[in-house]
Amino acid sequence: MNNAITLSAWELNETDFDAGASPEQQLRFALQYAVLAPSNHNTQPWRFIVDGPTVQVCADRTRALPVVDPFDRELLISCGAALLNLRVALSHFGLSYAITVFPSESDPDIVAQLRVSRDGHLDKALATLFVALTTRVTTRTPFVDEPVAPRLQWDLTAACDAEGAIATCVEAETARHAIAQLIAEADHAQFADARFRRELASWIHSRRRDDGMPAYGAAVGGLLNIAAPLVTSVVRVFDVGAGAPATHQRLVEGSPLFVGISTERDDPEAWLATGQALERMLLLAASRGLTASYLNQPIEVTTLRETLRSLLNVDATPQLLLRMGRGPQVDHSPRRPLSDVID
Ligand SMILES: Cc1cc2nc3c(=O)[nH]c(=O)nc-3n(C[C@H](O)[C@H](O)[C@H](O)COP(=O)(O)O)c2cc1C
Numbered sequence: 001m002n003n004a005i006t007l008s009a010w011e012l013n014e015t016d017f018d019a020g021a022s023p024e025q026q027l028r029f030a031l032q033y034a035v036l037a038p039s040n041h042n043t044q045p046w047r048f049i050v051d052g053p054t055v056q057v058c059a060d061r062t063r064a065l066p067v068v069d070p071f072d073r074e075l076l077i078s079c080g081a082a083l084l085n086l087r088v089a090l091s092h093f094g095l096s097y098a099i100t101v102f103p104s105e106s107d108p109d110i111v112a113q114l115r116v117s118r119d120g121h122l123d124k125a126l127a128t129l130f131v132a133l134t135t136r137v138t139t140r141t142p143f144v145d146e147p148v149a150p151r152l153q154w155d156l157t158a159a160c161d162a163e164g165a166i167a168t169c170v171e172a173e174t175a176r177h178a179i180a181q182l183i184a185e186a187d188h189a190q191f192a193d194a195r196f197r198r199e200l201a202s203w204i205h206s207r208r209r210d211d212g213m214p215a216y217g218a219a220v221g222g223l224l225n226i227a228a229p230l231v232t233s234v235v236r237v238f239d240v241g242a243g244a245p246a247t248h249q250r251l252v253e254g255s256p257l258f259v260g261i262s263t264e265r266d267d268p269e270a271w272l273a274t275g276q277a278l279e280r281m282l283l284l285a286a287s288r289g290l291t292a293s294y295l296n297q298p299i300e301v302t303t304l305r306e307t308l309r310s311l312l313n314v315d316a317t318p319q320l321l322l323r324m325g326r327g328p329q330v331d332h333s334p335r336r337p338l339s340d341v342i343d
Contacts, residue, residue: 006210009035009335010134017093023053023116026095031055031342033089033133035335037279039078040065041203042213042333046082049343053116057083059109060341063211067199068190068300073271077319079111080275084163085133086114087123087276088283092130096120101272111272125162132286137332139291142254143325147171152288153257156324159284160261165270165277165319168312170258178311179258179298179321180251186297186304210334255323258295260308262316274319291327296320 009032017029027050034057039045045063049056059079064072083099090097098120103113153169160167170176190196203212261277263270282292298304299318308318 006334007332009337010332012134014092014130019093023095024050026093027053027055027090027116028338028342030086030089030093030095032338033130034082034086035338035341036133036136037078037081037085037275038136038138038282039081040069040074041200042211043075043078043203044211044336044341045075046079047341047343055086055114056103056110057086057112057114059111061109065199065203067193067195073319074296074300076111076268076271077275077278080272080277081279082275083112083114083272084276084279084283088126088129088133090114090116091123091127094122096122101269108268111268126280129280129283129287132283136282136286137291137330138293139327139330140293141327141330142250143256143291143323143327145253146256146326148257148290148324152290155284155288156259156281159281160277163277163280164263164273166262166264166314166316167277167281168260168262168314170260170312171256173252175311176252176255176258177248179295179308180248180255182298182304182307182311183251183295183321184248186301189301189304190297210336210340212333214331214333251323254325256325257323259292259322259324260312260314260318261320261322262309262312262314262318264316266317266319270317271319278320278322285324289326290324292322292324294320294322 012032018025021029031048034048035044035046043063043065045060047058047060049058057079059072059075061072061075064075069075087097095116096118097114097116100113102108102111104110148171157167157169170179204215205212259281261274263274285292298308299321305318308321312318
């Protein structure tokens with residue numbers, strides 16, 4: 001059996017873009033960048049229907065995670081991230097566009113309709129993030145124990161703000177300890193649920209697949225076993241069996257910055273906006289040498305969401321919780337071929 005993971009989706013050559021091609025061909029080219037977006041468990045829950053200069057970005061609910069994400073909230077966040085990538089690529093190639101979100105009342109799976117048009121919107125700030133599309137990666141290892149500069153924190157917050165979401169940066173050690181405590185509580189609740197463990201394990205693969213999370217890397221390789229929750233949890237935090245107190249300490253020390261992303265509303269539009277804010281912030285972070293991973297447990301365990309809100313001290317609904325900092329180079333995860341996701 002071939003155990004190699006195919007990472008060719010990441011080997012794109014922007015000079016292959018044909019400025020004289022039809023809008024449809026140009027859209028298809030740009031969609032190669034859209035699918036590099038992050039998604040929960042790397043489910044890649046999106047489909048694209050291309051028709052001339054128009055593309056419909058659709059949620060693929062057959063790839064839902066009913067246990068961890070029963071309302072498809074994170075699924076729509078993932079689609080938002082893909083939409084942001086598409087906007088970045090189009091902006092880079094000088095193509096302006098107009099977007100309508102949730103254009104169809106009868107079909108809530110169409111999350112956005114984007115039309116390339118000369119009198120559309122051209123966002124120069126987005127174009128500057130293009131290089132980061134192929135360098136951004138989720139990094140689950142401990143980060144260098146050094147603060148993230150205040151100016152950079154401000155820029156990360158502004159990136160979320162530009163997409164209609166509120167980022168809250170938490171760097172004080174006591175506050176990070178309190179959040180780490182909440183994460184541990186949520187982790188415990190999730191891993192006590194066999195359905196959660198089964199769903200997570202079903203998306204971690206030790207052999208070649210073009211979706212899900214590859215079980216490679218020092219933290220995961222060879223250790224995966226659904227019967228051992230702490231081992232599966234390396235994908236969620238970075239515990240390698242050191243025990244809960246050690247994990248808590250390492251999480252705080254290895255995460256110089258926690259960032260919460262919240263929205264005023266808590267509905268599909270807000271989730272789509274969250275995904276665009278997330279990816280705009282992650283691409284900016286990557287372009288400045290920062291990386292991130294996710295600690296969404298206290299949001300997914302809904303009874304803890306309010307506690308997180310008060311720890312973040314925000315008058316809005318938390319949608320995502322991340323840790324950010326400087327980390328080592330890690331491998332990308334695979335993507336499905338474009339032909340599987342374009343109609
Ligand atoms: C909405 C959302 C939720 C996520 N939740 C988690 C999580 O709880 N734990 C985690 O380790 N990664 C999480 N991820 C990261 C994905 O696992 C990651 O994006 C995916 O495996 C693809 O890898 P890449 O980001 O390196 O391209 C999440 C990503 C998104 C978009």
